[in-house]
Amino acid sequence: MENTLTSKSFSVPLSLRLSGSALKIIAVLSMVADHCAYFLMEPDTPLYNMMRCFGRIAFPVFAFLIAEGFAHTRSRNRYFLTLLGFALISEIPWYLLNGIDGTHNVMFTLFLGVAALAVFDRLCENGLLSCFGIMVMGTLAWWSGVDYDWRGILMIVLFYMLRYQTINPWICRNSICFQSQAIMQVLFTFPLMIHYGITGAILASIVIFLYDGTRGKIKGAVAKYSFYAFYPLHLIILHIFCLANI
Numbered sequence: 001m002e003n004t005l006t007s008k009s010f011s012v013p014l015s016l017r018l019s020g021s022a023l024k025i026i027a028v029l030s031m032v033a034d035h036c037a038y039f040l041m042e043p044d045t046p047l048y049n050m051m052r053c054f055g056r057i058a059f060p061v062f063a064f065l066i067a068e069g070f071a072h073t074r075s076r077n078r079y080f081l082t083l084l085g086f087a088l089i090s091e092i093p094w095y096l097l098n099g100i101d102g103t104h105n106v107m108f109t110l111f112l113g114v115a116a117l118a119v120f121d122r123l124c125e126n127g128l129l130s131c132f133g134i135m136v137m138g139t140l141a142w143w144s145g146v147d148y149d150w151r152g153i154l155m156i157v158l159f160y161m162l163r164y165q166t167i168n169p170w171i172c173r174n175s176i177c178f179q180s181q182a183i184m185q186v187l188f189t190f191p192l193m194i195h196y197g198i199t200g201a202i203l204a205s206i207v208i209f210l211y212d213g214t215r216g217k218i219k220g221a222v223a224k225y226s227f228y229a230f231y232p233l234h235l236i237i238l239h240i241f242c243l244a245n246i
Contacts, residue, residue, distance in 0.1 A: 020211070024065060025218075028058075059155075155189050
C-alpha cells in the first residue's frame with residue numbers, strides 16, 4: 001500500500017497530511033494563544049511576540065475552512081444564518097473586552113465572506129457584476145470595522161475561487177491533488193496574509209498546504225455548533241481573567 005500522496009513533481013507523506021478537523025484544532029489553538037497574549041500579557045516580551053506570531057495562523061486557516069465549508073454545506077442559507085447568529089452573540093463579549101472602539105468581532109468577517117461567496121456564485125457568469133458585488137462586501141467590512149476588514153473578505157473569496165473543483169466542476173474530487181491546488185491558493189493569498197506578519201503567514205501557508213481534502217473526525221451537529229460556540233465562550237473567559245487582573 002502506498003504511503004505517500006504523489007504528484008508529478010513531489011510527494012507528501014501521509015503522516016504529514018492534515019484533515020479539516022486538524023486544521024480547525026490548529027486554528028483554535030492559534031486564536032487562543034493570540035488572544036491570551038493580546039489581552040493578558042505585557043507586550044514586546046519574547047513570549048508575547050512568539051504567541052502573537054503563532055496566533056497569526058488562525059485567520060487564514062479559518063478563511064480557508066469557510067471557503068471549504070461553503071463549497072460543501074448542504075444548506076448555504078443555514079450556513080449564512082449560523083455565522084450571523086454567532087457573530088451577534090459574540091459581539092457582547094467582544095464589547096466587554098474592547099469597549100466601544102469601532103471594531104467588531106471576526107465572526108462578522110466570516111459572515112460577510114460567505115455573503116461575498118454567495119454573490120460570486122450567483123453572478124459568476126458576469127465578471128463585472130461579480131467583482132462589483134465582492135467589492136461591496138469588502139467595502140462594507142472596511143466601513144463597519146470588522147476584524148481583518150476587506151483583506152479578510154478577499155482572502156475568503158480567493159480561497160474559494162482557486163479551489164480546483166470550483167474552477168473545473170466536472171473533475172472528480174478524488175482525482176484532485178490537494179497539495180497542487182493549495183499552491184495556487186497560498187500564492188494568491190500570501191500577500192494578504194503577510195500584512196499581519198510574515199512568520200504567521202508562512203506557518204499558515206504550510207498548514208493549508210498540508211490539507212488533504214478530508215473532513216476528519218469532528219463531525220455532527222453537536223461538534224459543529226460547539227466549534228462555533230467556542231469563539232464567544234473563550235472571549236467571556238478572557239474577560240473574566242481581565243477582571244481578575246485589575
